[in-house]
Amino acid sequence: MLEGKTESVIFFISDPNTEWTKTEKKEMVQLIYDAENWLIDQAKDNGKQLYFSHHFFGWEQDIVVPAIQDGVRSGYEDVTLAKKITEIIGYDSPLQILEQFPADNTQLLFVLKKDGASYAFAYDEGMADEYYVEGMAIYHRFSPDMPNCVACVAHEMLHLFGAHDYYKTFQTTLEQETEAKAKYPDSIMLRTSYDINELNIDPITKWRIGWSGTKPSRTDFFNPVPYPQSPVENSTEIIGIKTDEASLEKDTSPKELDSSNDDSRKK
Numbered sequence: 595m596l597e598g599k600t601e602s603v604i605f606f607i608s609d610p611n612t613e614w615t616k617t618e619k620k621e622m623v624q625l626i627y628d629a630e631n632w633l634i635d636q637a638k639d640n641g642k643q644l645y646f647s648h649h650f651f652g653w654e655q656d657i658v659v660p661a662i663q664d665g666v667r668s669g670y671e672d673v674t675l676a677k678k679i680t681e682i683i684g685y686d687s688p689l690q691i692l693e694q695f696p697a698d699n700t701q702l703l704f705v706l707k708k709d710g711a712s713y714a715f716a717y718d719e720g721m722a723d724e725y726y727v728e729g730m731a732i733y734h735r736f737s738p739d740m741p742n743c744v745a746c747v748a749h750e751m752l753h754l755f756g757a758h759d760y761y762k763t764f765q766t767t768l769e770q771e772t773e774a775k776a777k778y779p780d781s782i783m784l785r786t787s788y789d790i791n792e793l794n795i796d797p798i799t800k801w802r803i804g805w806s807g808t809k810p811s812r813t814d815f816f817n818p819v820p821y822p823q824s825p826v827e828n829s830t831e832i833i834g835i836k837t838d839e840a841s842l843e844k845d846t847s848p849k850e851l852d853s854s855n856d857d858s859r860k861k
């Protein structure tokens with residue numbers, strides 16, 4: 595349930611050929627903060643209190659991995675990222691991070707110095723315990739000309755709390771997308787935009803993330819379809835952004851960050 599204290603543990607990752615600059619890191623942190631603040635506002639509108647606390651790894655020096663996988667919406671995105679990265683920084687298991695930062699929810703945000711389509715790895719019943727820690731891969735940009743977007747990050751965060759896509763993917767049918775377009779044209783699970791304020795959280799998604807007690811009709815119709823080809827069923831999520839929606843947010847000034855730890859933030 596997306597409520598109470600959510601711990602965002604943020605990892606800055608690069609490979610031997612790349613490096614994050616401080617400015618870029620701050621921009622990515624601002625992107626995450628803006629997404630969280632939008633979710634806080636949405637929660638408040640629904641009578642839910644939500645706040646985020648942050649811890650950073652790789653802030654002073656990147657966490658370097660041998661190679662960063664392409665984010666190409668294949669359905670075969672690496673869902674073992676949490677395990678690999680936490681091992682590199684000296685933990686036995688991602689579960690240790692959960693123990694270290696107690697919260698109602700914890701999300702691991704892997705910020706990758708590469709361009710690609712970001713994706714979330716949400717835990718589903720029946721998956722191995724090592725996938726229990728939920729997180730997402732946030733790529734630097736979609737491409738050199740197409741920055742990442744606040745709505746994209748918020749969309750991925752919602753996946754971690756039970757939201758499902760409405761646009762056609764390897765887990766969503768065209769029939770589902772068509773009905774969603776008619777009923778929830780501005781749902782953040784249907785489309786993204788560089789202006790997050792034109793988007794909302796639709797009633798079915800609100801129910802799925804625990805913000806409403808009454809299950810809306812047609813909820814089950816929008817259940818994701820099985821994806822038997824995937825090595826880890828129902829494990830990866832992807833998001834695209836329509837290029838014709840590009841209109842950048844003006845406020846991109848990053849908060850000043852001067853340590854590897856950030857105090858909890860409450861709005």
Ligand SMILES: [Zn+2]
Pocket residue numbers: 749750753758759831832833
């Ligand atoms: Zn999605």
